[in-house]
Amino acid sequence: MKTRLKLGLIVLILAAAMLVLGPAAYAVDFKISGQINRAVLWADNGDSDDLLFVDNDNSSTRFRFTGSNDFDYNITMGITWEVEMQSNPSNVVDIGDNDDTGDVTFDERKIEWWMSTNFGKIYLGQGSTASDGTAEVDLSGTDVITYSSISDMAGGITFRDKDDSSIKLAAVGDVSSNFDGLSRRDRIRYDTPTWGGFNAAGSYLNGQSWDLAARFARQWDGFGKLAAAIGYTGADTQRFPYKQVDGSVSWLHGSGLNLTFSAGQRYDREGDADDSTSIYGKVGFKRGIHAVSLDYGKTDDLDENGDKFQTVALGYVISPWESIEFYGAYRWHALERDDIDDPDDISAVMIGGRVKF
Amino acid sequence: MNNLNPKIRAHLLGGLLLTYIAACSGGQPYDYQPTAGEMKQGPGAFSGESGELTVYDSKKGGLFPKQGEAQKSGASAADSQQSAQPGAAAAAAAGVTAETAQADQEARVTPEEAEEFQEFQQWKKEKEQFHEYQQWKKSNLDSNEYKEFKAYQEWKKTSKSSADFKEFQEWKEFKAYQQWKKSQGQ
Numbered sequence: 001m002k003t004r005l006k007l008g009l010i011v012l013i014l015a016a017a018m019l020v021l022g023p024a025a026y027a028v029d030f031k032i033s034g035q036i037n038r039a040v041l042w043a044d045n046g047d048s049d050d051l052l053f054v055d056n057d058n059s060s061t062r063f064r065f066t067g068s069n070d071f072d073y074n075i076t077m078g079i080t081w082e083v084e085m086q087s088n089p090s091n092v093v094d095i096g097d098n099d100d101t102g103d104v105t106f107d108e109r110k111i112e113w114w115m116s117t118n119f120g121k122i123y124l125g126q127g128s129t130a131s132d133g134t135a136e137v138d139l140s141g142t143d144v145i146t147y148s149s150i151s152d153m154a155g156g157i158t159f160r161d162k163d164d165s166s167i168k169l170a171a172v173g174d175v176s177s178n179f180d181g182l183s184r185r186d187r188i189r190y191d192t193p194t195w196g197g198f199n200a201a202g203s204y205l206n207g208q209s210w211d212l213a214a215r216f217a218r219q220w221d222g223f224g225k226l227a228a229a230i231g232y233t234g235a236d237t238q239r240f241p242y243k244q245v246d247g248s249v250s251w252l253h254g255s256g257l258n259l260t261f262s263a264g265q266r267y268d269r270e271g272d273a274d275d276s277t278s279i280y281g282k283v284g285f286k287r288g289i290h291a292v293s294l295d296y297g298k299t300d301d302l303d304e305n306g307d308k309f310q311t312v313a314l315g316y317v318i319s320p321w322e323s324i325e326f327y328g329a330y331r332w333h334a335l336e337r338d339d340i341d342d343p344d345d346i347s348a349v350m351i352g353g354r355v356k357f
Numbered sequence: 358m359n360n361l362n363p364k365i366r367a368h369l370l371g372g373l374l375l376t377y378i379a380a381c382s383g384g385q386p387y388d389y390q391p392t393a394g395e396m397k398q399g400p401g402a403f404s405g406e407s408g409e410l411t412v413y414d415s416k417k418g419g420l421f422p423k424q425g426e427a428q429k430s431g432a433s434a435a436d437s438q439q440s441a442q443p444g445a446a447a448a449a450a451a452g453v454t455a456e457t458a459q460a461d462q463e464a465r466v467t468p469e470e471a472e473e474f475q476e477f478q479q480w481k482k483e484k485e486q487f488h489e490y491q492q493w494k495k496s497n498l499d500s501n502e503y504k505e506f507k508a509y510q511e512w513k514k515t516s517k518s519s520a521d522f523k524e525f526q527e528w529k530e531f532k533a534y535q536q537w538k539k540s541q542g543q
Contacts, residue, residue: 027415027416028413028414028415029411029413029414029415029416030411030412030413030414031407031409031410031411031412031414032404032409032410032412033396033401033404033408033409033410034396035396035397058393058394059393059394059395059396059397062396064396066409070523074523074524082396133391133393133394136391136393136394137389137391137393138392138393143392143393143394144397147393147394148393149393149394152394194386196380196386197380197384197385197386197387198380215389216376216379216380217386217387217388217389218379218380218384218385218386218387219384219385219386219387220382220383220384220385223384225387225389226376226379227389228372228375228376230369230372230373245361245365245369247368247369247372247373248372249372249375249376261368261372263365263368263369263372264365265361265362265365267361267362275362277362277364277365279364279365279368321402322399322400323397323399323400323401323402323408324402325397354397355402356396356397356399356400356401356402356404356408357401357402357403357404
């Protein structure tokens with residue numbers, strides 16, 4: 001631990017020294033961007049249904065400030081400050097929620113500075129850990145409505161007890177996951193330069209937790225684009241009492257046909273919990289302003305041992321203008337749980353639009 | 358890692374194998390930017406093509422540019438008008454700027470003026486090169502040289518964040534500086 005702390009301090013001191021000793025800066029910029037992503041969500045839990053007005057958590061409403069400053073010796077320093085502001089997030093609301101969910105507040109997503117050099121890139125602050133996004137590589141063009149993070153669309157809708165529908169067994173978000181790394185945290189992160197489309201990254205965060213990741217992206221004239229990532233969190237620590245491995249790969253052919261695949265596992269958990277696993281696949285087609293996809297996902301043993309969660313979705317996205325997308329999707333969710341009658345399936349339809357401003 | 362579920366291990370290894378085969382079969386790297394869960398990429402409804410509202414940019418100005426940048430923006434606007442109406446207007450504007458530059462040489466040259474003059478020289482040089490390129494394009498559309506140029510343009514688009522491209526930009530700035538220094542008689 002002490003060695004790691006010393007290493008982190010040395011990196012910080014070096015970064016600060018480079019800033020101070022570096023010659024005059026040039027090419028300074030500061031920019032603002034943002035988006036609003038609102039939708040109508042209809043959901044049916046087998047007992048009742050409801051129409052809800054939500055913020056699409058697949059890519060929430062947010063805005064951000066970015067800035068960068070070029071220095072000599074190919075050094076660039078930058079900042080990212082990104083916050084989201086969601087009223088009725090689609091991954092939280094449930095059938096029967098007649099009021100809007102609580103006070104709307106800003107939630108931090110990224111508050112960090114970074115330094116890019118010939119030797120790689122360092123980030124410090126709250127932001128994506130190295131493994132963040134490794135289970136979510138997706139070239140389908142429909143990820144605003146369907147991707148491997150199933151619970152973003154209707155994660156708050158609950159499976160109800162077959163005999164007494166007032167008993168909530170578990171929400172979609174409790175029983176499904178893509179085990180996508182360690183998300184966004186307060187951390188220090190290092191990314192290597194890219195060699196032939198490959199790069200690696202590692203980050204260290206509070207709770208003596210760490211993760212590693214590798215990424216790949218390459219394109220061919222006749223074959224299209226391929227992107228892949230794999231992440232490992234050896235975070236068997238005070239903060240995350242489990243280890244996790246996940247990966248995803250996505251291929252977009254020049255014709256528009258695309259395939260996406262993701263898998264992950266959380267293991268070595270405390271107690272006698274079974275290892276949780278997840279598999280996700282998507283086939284899609286993208287041409288011009290249209291993109292359509294069909295996906296299937298499965299998560300086992302997440303909320304309780306023996307849980308089996310499955311989902312299928314059909315999604316469609318149209319981008320009549322480059323800054324605006326309209327989308328619609330139907331998703332079916334099913335849960336099998338040991339020792340009880342399986343709850344009714346949940347159906348959800350989401351229709352909405354994302355406007356970048 | 359030994360605790361991995363056989364199915365998950367098989368899927369992850371399959372993905373790794375696929376990636377390895379892909380890496381060994383040619384192609385070109387590209388800058389993949391995650392989209393799932395992230396902000397929409399591309400243009401914005403109000404921010405335009407860049408998708409970002411520029412509050413400040415030392416090269417292009419912005420919403421609140423400094424006086425120097427505002428003047429440059431004015432010069433850029435004049436450049437645009439010249440592009441739209443080439444000929445006399447362009448020559449007149451170039452003449453005016455050349456006179457200004459000469460006056461600067463005679464008087465004391467401030468850093469801002471030197472920078473402005475340097476930009477003018479670069480613009481002038483690039484304008485000539487652009488005309489040459491247009492002539493050359495007309496006569497060489499099917500040539501290998503032209504295809505090579507198109508390939509370079511593609512590379513330039515995909516490499517805007519690469520170290521090579523930054524080095525290329527630095528080289529361009531250095532050349533412009535040399536030109537200006539030469540014109541100062543140093």
